[in-house]
Amino acid sequence: MRNVWVVATNTFREAVRDRVLYNLVFFALLMMGAAILVGQISIGIEQSVIVSLGLSAISVIGIFIAVFIGVGLVSKEMDKRTLYALLAKPIERWQFLTGKFAGLAMTLTVNTAAMTAGLYLALWSVKHTLTSSDRYLIVAVYLILLKLVLIVALAMLFSCFTSPFLAILFTLGIYVAGLFAGELRRVQAVNLTPAAMSMFRAMSYVLPNFENFNVMATVAHGRAVPGSLVGQGTLYAILYGAIVLLGASLIFSRRNLK
């Protein structure tokens, strides 16, 4: 575990050095602009607009970091040849992967926490108060974070066996497909054969179902998110993330690094 922790903390430090957290400036500007403009463009739905915009920004910025940094975690080390020096030390490949994953997850947690604080500030500046229903924002952000962590795992999986460019494409493709996983299961098409319907259904379980983490609309209207959904979403992210990391470790352990 110590090896994993060392790699994770170094990955976090590297991300900070690479100015990944600079995106927070962009987020702050966006929120300030929205807070100023929202009163002029909408009537009665200021809270809904600020929350939707803030959560969307947290999600989109997080996805960019998860995909682009996640793909680079392994490939950058190989390109710079620092991986060889690292693996010459008493560290297993799966430990390296897990550490990198944990490091980026830490970065995303810090980044998301800072953006959440910014979102609360924007909300406060619009409403001049915070109500009890605003606490549900934390739940939505937590579920977004789970989604981002899953995306990091997927980005790392793809970067273990293909080029960075293709890994980015694959990860984004799986992300988009994962948003429609639920639709695949519920598809109502008269011209589909039973075999095709079964295939869609099977695919909907294999694809990561990102719909499970989307409570943005509920929270934007100040409604509570069922506690069971939070628990199940957490379990889903842990289970799916473990499967993906296990797969990535299997592939990476067989990869010829010469």
Place this chain on the structure above:
Amino acid sequence: MKPKTILRWVAGLLILAGFAGIWRLQHRIDATLASARVEQDQLTLRSPAALKRISLEYAPLMAALYWTRVVQYYGEKHRLHQTNLELLWPLLDITTTLDPQIIPAYRFGSTFLAQKPPAGAGQPDRAVQLLQRGIAANPDEWRLYQDLGNVYYFDLHDYSKAAAAFTEGSKNPNSYIWMKTMAAKIAAEGASPETSYFLWQQIYETTKDPQIKKNAEEHLILMRAQLDIKAIDQISDQYEQRTGHRATRMVELIEAGLIRGIPRDPAGFPYVLDESGKAQLNANSPLVEKEKTVLERR
């Protein structure tokens, strides 16, 4: 077997077991989401004009996506036997604003809107509004007049407007020939079982939507029964003229040589005469229950 190979096999098995866990977990999440589904029904952007501007040159693509959402929304509500279709009109409004030439949205959308719950939203006025918008944007699309006539005839029972819609549609040289005669018949007689039967038959033969087809088929079966009952009553009238009293059993009509055997309804059950000599469905016929359901919808 080498320890590394064993480890790989174990890892592979763990992945399979993990997906089995995902399968079970997803069922639970679906159940949780389904219980909160009503609350999640919403449309963030309700302004069709704003959406059109945001869509830039991709408005037709957006319209196609919104139309898909309409179909999924209606299908899902139907599947869950939910009757609150309040998003149907806003979704159709957005779809047809984004792409005014999207004919299926007018045709199917008006049917979804016009029918009474649980088959539809029970908003025939909105259906008329949608079809009139469709006609304004697509004046050559004579089928929209046919749909408009059907909504006026079946749902709003406004026979003069139904006749006017059929007349207007019949002016198109590509339209069905029957539209002109039907317009005249409705203008003269208003509603009649023969007219209703004919219009439902047209819907049944021309629609591609299985739910609309099934609905039309149910109506046709019941209307066939109504026409049979009307014919039996006419024969009973003849019997009464001959004998001076009304037949109360079918056998009396057979013995008088007016019918050859006991007529049966489309479900295969024999019609019966009540105490006053009026023909009616057999109490055991499944059509009795079906008639109640369809009448509730209309």
